[in-house]
Structures are given as C-alpha cells and as structure tokens.
Amino acid sequence: MEKQERQDNYTHILKTTGLFGGVQVITILISIVRTKLVAVLLGPQGMGLMSLFNSTTKVLGDSTGFGIPMSGVREISDAYENGDEEKVRCSAGVVRTWCFITALLGMVLCLVLSPLLNRWVFTWGDHTLHFILLAPVVGMTAITGGELAILKGLRQLRHLAAISVYNVFLTLILTVPLFYYFHEAAIVPSLILVAFTQMIVTIASSYKICPPRLSFSKITILRGVDMVKLGIAFVIAGIINSGTDFAIRSFFNVHADLAVVGLFSAAYTVIMVYGSMVFSAMETDYFPRLSAVKGTGEKLNDTVNKQIEVTLLLISPMLVALIVSLPILVPLLYSSKFLPIIPLLQVGILALYLRAVKLPIAYISLSKGDSLTFLIIESIACISMLVFVVLGYLCNGLRGSGWGLLTASAVEFVVLLVYARCKYRYTFSNQVLRYIVMIYPLGILAFLNTYNDSVLNYWISGIALFVVSLAISLNILRSKTNLWNTLKRKLLRRE
Numbered sequence: 001m002e003k004q005e006r007q008d009n010y011t012h013i014l015k016t017t018g019l020f021g022g023v024q025v026i027t028i029l030i031s032i033v034r035t036k037l038v039a040v041l042l043g044p045q046g047m048g049l050m051s052l053f054n055s056t057t058k059v060l061g062d063s064t065g066f067g068i069p070m071s072g073v074r075e076i077s078d079a080y081e082n083g084d085e086e087k088v089r090c091s092a093g094v095v096r097t098w099c100f101i102t103a104l105l106g107m108v109l110c111l112v113l114s115p116l117l118n119r120w121v122f123t124w125g126d127h128t129l130h131f132i133l134l135a136p137v138v139g140m141t142a143i144t145g146g147e148l149a150i151l152k153g154l155r156q157l158r159h160l161a162a163i164s165v166y167n168v169f170l171t172l173i174l175t176v177p178l179f180y181y182f183h184e185a186a187i188v189p190s191l192i193l194v195a196f197t198q199m200i201v202t203i204a205s206s207y208k209i210c211p212p213r214l215s216f217s218k219i220t221i222l223r224g225v226d227m228v229k230l231g232i233a234f235v236i237a238g239i240i241n242s243g244t245d246f247a248i249r250s251f252f253n254v255h256a257d258l259a260v261v262g263l264f265s266a267a268y269t270v271i272m273v274y275g276s277m278v279f280s281a282m283e284t285d286y287f288p289r290l291s292a293v294k295g296t297g298e299k300l301n302d303t304v305n306k307q308i309e310v311t312l313l314l315i316s317p318m319l320v321a322l323i324v325s326l327p328i329l330v331p332l333l334y335s336s337k338f339l340p341i342i343p344l345l346q347v348g349i350l351a352l353y354l355r356a357v358k359l360p361i362a363y364i365s366l367s368k369g370d371s372l373t374f375l376i377i378e379s380i381a382c383i384s385m386l387v388f389v390v391l392g393y394l395c396n397g398l399r400g401s402g403w404g405l406l407t408a409s410a411v412e413f414v415v416l417l418v419y420a421r422c423k424y425r426y427t428f429s430n431q432v433l434r435y436i437v438m439i440y441p442l443g444i445l446a447f448l449n450t451y452n453d454s455v456l457n458y459w460i461s462g463i464a465l466f467v468v469s470l471a472i473s474l475n476i477l478r479s480k481t482n483l484w485n486t487l488k489r490k491l492l493r494r495e
Contacts, residue, residue, distance in 0.1 A: 041183060052253065110134060
C-alpha cells in the first residue's frame with residue numbers, strides 16, 4: 001500500500017510536469033517562429049531595446065505589486081484545501097481589489113518617473129514618451145497577475161495551460177506584422193498590445209471559474225493588508241531581482257553597446273525558456289501542494305525530494321541535447337548574427353542542473369510564509385548574479401558572463417542548502433544524492449565535448465551522451481510510476 005502511494009505521488013508529479021512541459025513545448029515551438037522572425041526583423045539592437053523596456057516595466061510592476069500574486073496563491077490555496085467556498089470567494093475578491101489598486105499605483109509611478117527612467121536607462125535619445133506610453137503595461141500586468149494567482153490557488157491546471165498557449169499564439173500573430181511594417185517603431189505598441197491581450201485572455205478564463213467580486217470595504221482592505229505584510233518581502237525581492245536584471249542590461253548598454261544587450265538577452269531567454277519546460281509546473285502545482293504540508297520533518301522532506309527527483313530525471317536529457325545542439329539551434333532560433341552567444345550558453349546551461357535541485361528547496365520558505373528567509377536568499381542570489389556576470393564579462397566577454405551565471409547559481413545553491421538544513425531540517429534523500437551523482441557528470445561531459453575540434457567526433461559523442469542520459473531517466477521513471485503500464489493498457493485497448 002505504501003509503495004502504491006509513493007508511485008501515485010511520483011505519477012502525479014510526472015503528469016503535472018508533463019502537462020505543463022507539453023504546453024511549454026507548444027509555446028516554445030510557436031516562440032521559435034516568433035523569435036526567429038523578430039530577430040531577423042529587429043536584429044540584436046532592436047531586441048536589446050525591447051529588452052530594456054521590458055525590464056523597466058517589470059521593475060516598476062514588482063515595486064508596486066506588493067507581492068499579491070504570490071501571497072494570494074497561498075491564501076486561496078489554503079481556503080481551497082479546507083473546502084471553504086465562501087473564504088475562497090472572499091480571498092479572490094481581496095486579491096482582485098488589491099491588484100486593481102496596485103495596477104493604478106504602478107501606472108501613476110511609471111508616468112511620474114518617465115523623465116528619470118529616460119535618463120537612467122538610456123545614454124542616447126529621448127525615450128520619455130515611450131515610458132509614458134508603457135504605463136498601461138504595468139497596470140495590465142498587475143491585473144493579469146492577480147487573475148493567475150486565483151487560478152493557481154484553485155488548482156485550475158488545464159485552464160492555466162490553455163492560457164499559456166493562447167497567449168504565445170496571439171503574441172505571434174499580433175506582433176510580427178507590426179515589426180514587419182514598422183520595425184523598431186513597433187516595439188512600444190507591441191508591448192502594450194501583448195499586455196492587453198494577455199489580460200483579456202486570463203480574465204476570460206478566471207471569471208468563468210470565479211466570478212468577479214470587487215470590494216473597497218474596510219474588511220477587504222484590512223484582509224489585503226495581511227497579504228501585503230507577507231508580500232512585502234516578495235516586493236523587495238522582486239525589486240532586487242528586476243533591478244539586477246535592469247542593472248546588468250544597463251551595464252552592457254553603457255560599457256558595450258545595445259547589440260550586446262540584445263545578445264545577452266537572447267542567451268538568457270534560451271536558458272530560462274527551455275528550463276521552463278520542466279520548471280513551469282513548480283509554481284502552478286508543486287507550490288500549492290507544498291503549502292498544504294504542515295510543519296517540517298519527514299513529510300516535508302519527502303514532498304521536496306520527490307519533486308527534485310522527477311525534475312532532475314526529466315531535465316537531464318533535455319539539457320544534454322540543448323548543449324550539443326547549440327551550433328544548429330542558435331541560428332535556427334535567431335540568425336547568424338547571434339552566434340557569439342553560443343559560448344555563453346554552453347556554460348550557462350549548466351546552471352540549470354543546479355536550478356533543478358535548488359528550486360524545489362527554495363519554495364519551502366514561500367510555502368511557510370517565511371518571507372524573511374525568501375528575501376535573504378533572493379538578495380544573495382541577485383547580488384551574486386550581478387557581481388559575477390559583470391566580472392565575467394570584463395574578464396572574458398560573453399563567455400565570461402556565462403561563467404558568471406554558473407558561479408552565481410553555485411553560490412545560491414550552497415547558501416540555500418545550508419539555510420534549509422538549519423531552518424527547516426531539510427536533507428537530501430539517498431535517491432536524490434544518487435541521481436545527482438549519476439546525472440551531473442553527463443552534463444559536464446556534454447560541456448567538455450564542446451571543445452572537441454572534430455565535427456564528427458563532436459556529434460557522435462554528443463548523441464551518445466544524450467542516449468545514455470535519456471535511457472537512465474526513462475528506466476528510473478518507469479520503475480517509479482504507473483504511467484508506463486497505463487500507457488500500455490490504453491494502447492492495447494485501442495488495438
């Protein structure tokens with residue numbers, strides 16, 4: 001009975017990860033088409049400009065959002081877990097009301113600071129009007145975040161998956177024609193259009209599940225204040241995170257040029273987007289499940305370790321394939337102008353091996369409402385990233401930035417592991433340690449293979465490493481889940 005329960009846990013994690021991983025495959029395929037077209041139409045400079053606008057609006061959104069999208073998930077998830085429908089509706093109303101307030105605040109702040117933002121972000125031209133026009137993006141993003149929090153708290157996994165697909169598809173068909181006809185002049189209008197579309201798509205789905213309920217009563221405001229207290233650390237962490245991203249891109253813009261901003265942004269997008277194929281299920285399913293675990297000890301360790309195991313096994317073959325295929329993938333995704341990012345990516349992708357282990361652990365503090373711990377770890381991670389990426393670039397250009405990403409990730413990994421052990425009594429299971437020993441060397445070998453001068457030997461070795469990694473993952477997952485037998489039964493039934 002205990003073995004069956006363990007298998008069911010693994011099966012649930014694998015199914016959820018598979019659902020959002022499948023969605024990510026679809027969105028990535030659509031994004032490949034869009035990214036390729038945008039890269040050709042705008043080039044590195046245009047992508048760099050769009051990256052600066054995006055990072056600026058994100059800083060403003062994180063600064064004024066009070067962490068409601070994150071603390072709201074925890075609040076609604078707790079009510080949903082207890083089966084309290086009235087509390088669910090009230091919590092959703094509080095989230096919507098406060099997200100509306102933060103949306104207005106974000107828009108006003110963007111309008112007021114637009115002259116200063118122009119001076120801080122750019123050393124050329126006058127972009128004040130651009131930032132004024134981007135104010136609605138900050139507001140619409142805040143409203144979208146609140147609606148997504150409601151859907152996550154209510155475990156509406158299929159609706160969330162559908163929203164992801166709709167958004168990326170609509171982004172493709174709406175923005176590419178703008179870039180084709182207007183080039184860089186279409187960047188600001190495209191950002192506004194995308195934010196509006198995503199808000200409408202999300203609202204259309206969330207309002208069906210949980211009808212709108214806005215209230216500016218004293219009770220609602222006070223309940224929101226409790227969320228804000230928890231979310232203040234998220235706000236500060238978000239500001240630090242977005243500020244770090246903003247500072248790095250500004251550094252490249254000032255000490256290099258806009259093209260380098262575009263190259264770094266393109267590389268960072270590859271690293272984060274492809275990792276999201278597996279990591280996307282974390283916030284949507286794993287975080288609410290972990291929030292339901294009371295206290296610390298065996299059950300907490302078991303929940304975290306199972307998530308790490310499945311994440312590691314799923315992501316390992318993908319990362320080997322990604323490292324090996326970069327010489328083909330980069331020109332396919334972007335254009336030949338982006339080939340300089342390959343050395344950065346070859347190193348930076350190794351950081352995803354660490355992220356696969358550290359991300360499930362990082363969610364412990366969030367699930368416990370321990371905002372101070374979350375803030376401390378995020379601050380260390382952001383400071384490390386800023387310092388090491390900048391130093392890496394100064395020492396060895398874009399490749400050095402890749403080493404900076406990896407070093408910063410390693411620092412965060414060690415700090416997080418020590419903190420979780422002391423604070424929450426978290427320890428790796430023997431299985432997690434065994435998988436790390438089996439899987440990590442394959443990634444290192446794939447990286448070392450990038451120094452292979454023989455094209456034939458490079459591809460033979462790379463494909464062999466991928467096959468070995470895939471065989472290990474499939475064999476272990478088959479032994480741990482019921483999905484294999486379920487799939488066979490379905491196939492036999494069809495025959």
